[in-house]
Amino acid sequence: MEKITGMIQKPTCTLQEMIEEKRDGEEVVTEGMIHSIRDMGEVLFVIVRNREGLLQAIFEKKEPEAAEWKENLREGMAVRIAGRLHSEERAPHGKELQMTKVEILSKPAAPLPLPIDKWKMGASLEARLNQRAVSLRNLRERARFRIQEGVVRGFRDFLYQQGFTEIHTPKIGAKGAEGGANIFKLSYFHKPAVLAQSPQFYKQMMVGVYDRVFETGPVFRAEKHNTKRHLNEYTSLDLEMAYIDDFREIMGMETAILQYILRLLETEYAKELQILNLTLPSAATIPVVRFDEAKRLVAEKYHRAIRSPYDLEPEEELLIGSYFKEEQGADFVFVTHYPAKKRPFYAMDDPKDREVTLSFDLLLHGLEITTGGQRIHDYAMLKEKMEARGMSEEGMEGYLDAFRCGMPPHGGLGIGLERLTMQILGEDNVREACLFPRDLGRLLP
Amino acid sequence: MEKITGMIQKPTCTLQEMIEEKRDGEEVVTEGMIHSIRDMGEVLFVIVRNREGLLQAIFEKKEPEAAEWKENLREGMAVRIAGRLHSEERAPHGKELQMTKVEILSKPAAPLPLPIDKWKMGASLEARLNQRAVSLRNLRERARFRIQEGVVRGFRDFLYQQGFTEIHTPKIGAKGAEGGANIFKLSYFHKPAVLAQSPQFYKQMMVGVYDRVFETGPVFRAEKHNTKRHLNEYTSLDLEMAYIDDFREIMGMETAILQYILRLLETEYAKELQILNLTLPSAATIPVVRFDEAKRLVAEKYHRAIRSPYDLEPEEELLIGSYFKEEQGADFVFVTHYPAKKRPFYAMDDPKDREVTLSFDLLLHGLEITTGGQRIHDYAMLKEKMEARGMSEEGMEGYLDAFRCGMPPHGGLGIGLERLTMQILGEDNVREACLFPRDLGRLLP
Numbered sequence: 001m002e003k004i005t006g007m008i009q010k011p012t013c014t015l016q017e018m019i020e021e022k023r024d025g026e027e028v029v030t031e032g033m034i035h036s037i038r039d040m041g042e043v044l045f046v047i048v049r050n051r052e053g054l055l056q057a058i059f060e061k062k063e064p065e066a067a068e069w070k071e072n073l074r075e076g077m078a079v080r081i082a083g084r085l086h087s088e089e090r091a092p093h094g095k096e097l098q099m100t101k102v103e104i105l106s107k108p109a110a111p112l113p114l115p116i117d118k119w120k121m122g123a124s125l126e127a128r129l130n131q132r133a134v135s136l137r138n139l140r141e142r143a144r145f146r147i148q149e150g151v152v153r154g155f156r157d158f159l160y161q162q163g164f165t166e167i168h169t170p171k172i173g174a175k176g177a178e179g180g181a182n183i184f185k186l187s188y189f190h191k192p193a194v195l196a197q198s199p200q201f202y203k204q205m206m207v208g209v210y211d212r213v214f215e216t217g218p219v220f221r222a223e224k225h226n227t228k229r230h231l232n233e234y235t236s237l238d239l240e241m242a243y244i245d246d247f248r249e250i251m252g253m254e255t256a257i258l259q260y261i262l263r264l265l266e267t268e269y270a271k272e273l274q275i276l277n278l279t280l281p282s283a284a285t286i287p288v289v290r291f292d293e294a295k296r297l298v299a300e301k302y303h304r305a306i307r308s309p310y311d312l313e314p315e316e317e318l319l320i321g322s323y324f325k326e327e328q329g330a331d332f333v334f335v336t337h338y339p340a341k342k343r344p345f346y347a348m349d350d351p352k353d354r355e356v357t358l359s360f361d362l363l364l365h366g367l368e369i370t371t372g373g374q375r376i377h378d379y380a381m382l383k384e385k386m387e388a389r390g391m392s393e394e395g396m397e398g399y400l401d402a403f404r405c406g407m408p409p410h411g412g413l414g415i416g417l418e419r420l421t422m423q424i425l426g427e428d429n430v431r432e433a434c435l436f437p438r439d440l441g442r443l444l445p
Numbered sequence: 446m447e448k449i450t451g452m453i454q455k456p457t458c459t460l461q462e463m464i465e466e467k468r469d470g471e472e473v474v475t476e477g478m479i480h481s482i483r484d485m486g487e488v489l490f491v492i493v494r495n496r497e498g499l500l501q502a503i504f505e506k507k508e509p510e511a512a513e514w515k516e517n518l519r520e521g522m523a524v525r526i527a528g529r530l531h532s533e534e535r536a537p538h539g540k541e542l543q544m545t546k547v548e549i550l551s552k553p554a555a556p557l558p559l560p561i562d563k564w565k566m567g568a569s570l571e572a573r574l575n576q577r578a579v580s581l582r583n584l585r586e587r588a589r590f591r592i593q594e595g596v597v598r599g600f601r602d603f604l605y606q607q608g609f610t611e612i613h614t615p616k617i618g619a620k621g622a623e624g625g626a627n628i629f630k631l632s633y634f635h636k637p638a639v640l641a642q643s644p645q646f647y648k649q650m651m652v653g654v655y656d657r658v659f660e661t662g663p664v665f666r667a668e669k670h671n672t673k674r675h676l677n678e679y680t681s682l683d684l685e686m687a688y689i690d691d692f693r694e695i696m697g698m699e700t701a702i703l704q705y706i707l708r709l710l711e712t713e714y715a716k717e718l719q720i721l722n723l724t725l726p727s728a729a730t731i732p733v734v735r736f737d738e739a740k741r742l743v744a745e746k747y748h749r750a751i752r753s754p755y756d757l758e759p760e761e762e763l764l765i766g767s768y769f770k771e772e773q774g775a776d777f778v779f780v781t782h783y784p785a786k787k788r789p790f791y792a793m794d795d796p797k798d799r800e801v802t803l804s805f806d807l808l809l810h811g812l813e814i815t816t817g818g819q820r821i822h823d824y825a826m827l828k829e830k831m832e833a834r835g836m837s838e839e840g841m842e843g844y845l846d847a848f849r850c851g852m853p854p855h856g857g858l859g860i861g862l863e864r865l866t867m868q869i870l871g872e873d874n875v876r877e878a879c880l881f882p883r884d885l886g887r888l889l890p
Binding site: 001002004007008012031033050051052076078105106108109110113131133134136137145146148152153156160163167168169170171172173174184185186187188189195206208209210211212217218220222224232233242243245246248249255256259284285286288289377378379380395397398399401404405406408409434435436437438440443444 | 521849
């Protein structure tokens with residue numbers, strides 16, 4: 001009877017093997033999609049795209065199969081090509097494949113609607129999002145989401161090393177963690193339910209189990225903001241850690257995470273950084289400024305009146321970014337001690353000043369990419385805060401159970417993956433950093 | 446001005462450091478929650494639980510602070526303990542901490558409602574799920590989800606090595622991937638929307654971009670089954686890979702993934718395997734049997750009439766598991782060539798027999814943990830199949846775009862994380878392998 005014992009080996013050669021291991025004249029077989037075809041008179045160039053990049057295959061028109069190949073090969077086809085490899089400094093990676101055989105694996109039904117082989121496609125964001133499955137085949141477009149992979153991978157790998165346990169918590173629940181009106185509602189077998197705005201309650205509950213936990217998953221916000229910074233569904237990188245004496249320990253952990261991610265991008269994603277011509281921000285030293293002080297500094301320097309004392313306006317965040325870039329060369333800035341009335345009930349107030357919380361936001365180039373802080377761990381204090389805000393305990397019994405039975409001091413943070421990616425990429429619209437964005441007007445593709 | 450440059454170092458000592466690096470008589474400081482207190486006459490044992498395990502702290506009643514400690518310390522408290530370490534073979538890990546100082550970091554408001562310090566809590570599944578934040582503090586309960594972490598981590602790490610790109614696709618969409626009635630519906634800014642049953646459409650679209658992709662995330666199934674095998678929200682480990690010549694290549698990839706995961710569990714999660722007294726299944730060799738042949742074999746051996754020719758009944762899956770365990774000592778079995786009428790439209794029919802598909806399920810100990818197979822990559826064939834099934838293209842334009850513009854041959858699979866975990870754990874209810882299960886009756890905690 002048939003058996004499977006592991007990966008089925010295939011004779012195809014990766015681009016990396018061609019570049020690093022194969023000698024000139026060696027026969028190889030490779031697969032990919034025809035990215036573009038260029039007729040240069042005597043020779044035809046068939047540029048093949050695979051996950052690793054581009055490979056230049058060529059054939060001369062005088063060869064026996066040339067007429068057939070010229071007639072049959074089209075952009076968008078998936079092909080298996082055999083040929084002899086030789087060095088050619090003008091080709092991508094300095095290698096070129098002299099075609100000896102080609103097998104057509106699949107054919108497109110229509111020509112490509114976007115010039116994905118162009119370095120810059122010249123299509124609007126709307127057009128690219130509308131045809132996402134095609135536009136992402138462009139090398140620069142797809143490189144962005146490799147960078148995004150590196151961010152998530154670095155986040156997880158570093159936290160595994162630091163003794164964090166990964167958790168998976170439900171996205172359908174009975175009550176929103178952050179409160180407010182921006183909650184998607186649904187019917188769950190005739191019971192009212194909501195989509196999770198964050199894994200906040202669950203990660204706190206799990207801190208009593210594993211001390212240190214993290215989750216990378218989707219969160220849902222029914223915000224009616226149609227801005228360049230908002231998505232209605234995004235990926236949140238969340239962590240929660242126990243036994244903190246000071247909320248700065250959470251900021252220290254985030255700094256170390258970012259340093260690890262940036263190193264990982266430099267080493268493992270160098271190809272994509274080069275394609276995108278990116279210079280990474282530095283997280284070596286991150287300045288820390290109090291909320292009220294930050295407001296004062298930018299009001300002074302940029303001659304700007306303080307309008308809202310409890311919130312940072314987007315423009316103020318941008319100016320805080322500029323201030324610390326100009327004054328200290330900093331890419332990241334921690335803004336601390338946000339006003340209690342603008343933070344959720346579970347935020348720990350500063351015992352020295354109950355009007356503010358032991359909390360922070362992290363800005364990268366003037367955009368908030370993280371909110372975090374110390375949480376209340378004492379049951380009585382938590383109940384008191386909920387009562388003072390007129391909150392009902394309905395649906396929160398399981399959360400409160402954890403505190404009733406004792407919880408260690410703890411805090412945590414949530415990083416918006418798309419926002420962090422967007423800022424690393426230097427893009428000005430968060431949709432550029434989301435494969436299939438969901439916003440007020442977009443539910444497709 | 447204040448700055449953060451990395452992790453803030455603390456003087457506390459981990460359990461691992463105590464076991465591996467500290468000498469007898471050395472002073473250490475450690476933190477944890479009081480798991481249990483045992484009064485043994487002359488001495489009091491304070492068992493402290495942290496993420497790494499248990500530490501036995503002791504003090505003698507004749508010591509000056511003993512009366513105060515005995516009076517004040519309670520189970521469920523978070524504490525910071527200083528003391529001198531010494532070897533004690535009867536203590537966990539062979540180390541014991543002679544307490545010299547204790548600081549109470551937090552106090553519970555009520556005694557624990559479950560005996561979490563017992564090896565087996567003796568509480569029903571319902572009781573444990575109702576008080577999940579507390580019951581998970583039991584060492585055996587929490588060990589299960591460390592095993593689950595290992596499964597996800599192994600899945601991702603192996604696929605990174607194999608050139609897969611991790612993707613994050615939307616969970617709110619316009620149309621379900623698997624079709625059928627088991628879709629949760631919601632209103633998305635006054636537009637009808639659904640929760641994703643699987644990332645199927647998106648991972649296929651992304652195969653045209655990266656050749657090989659994977660995603661680990663939640664999926665939602667509004668199935669009205671109240672069984673031990675069903676959850677209405679679960680974590681799906683999905684992959685999709687291009688340039689396959691045979692759907693067995695996907696089975697080969699899954700076998701290699703499982704081998705990697707099992708090795709990772711053995712090396713990195715040995716402590717948890719020991720706590721749970723688990724013997725891991727073997728994925729070294731996985732037998733492959735056709736759907737119709739599997740039905741015939743178990744009907745013959747177990748004298749059981751074949752009732753449904755198109756589906757495997759749960760009992761049949763169990764018997765297939767028994768058959769291959771008994772006949773070949775196999776834990777896993779691939780069942781292939783499922784009937785076309787029971788597979789989704791995107792499944793590739795077998796060109797040799799259009800009644801069956803180039804698809805498979807993987808059973809572990811008689812339970813389906815994976816469904817996978819080759820997909821249709823040709824636009825015309827896909828359209829034809831959709832038409833034959835009377836499907837509307839509405840909401841699927843973005844998916845069809847990918848095929849119209851050309852797609853490589855490909856296939857993939859989805860692993861139900863909780864089911865795989867449940868089978869590795871040897872549990873008989875999938876809820877034992879989900880932190881916060883969602884089922885017909887359960888939306889909380």
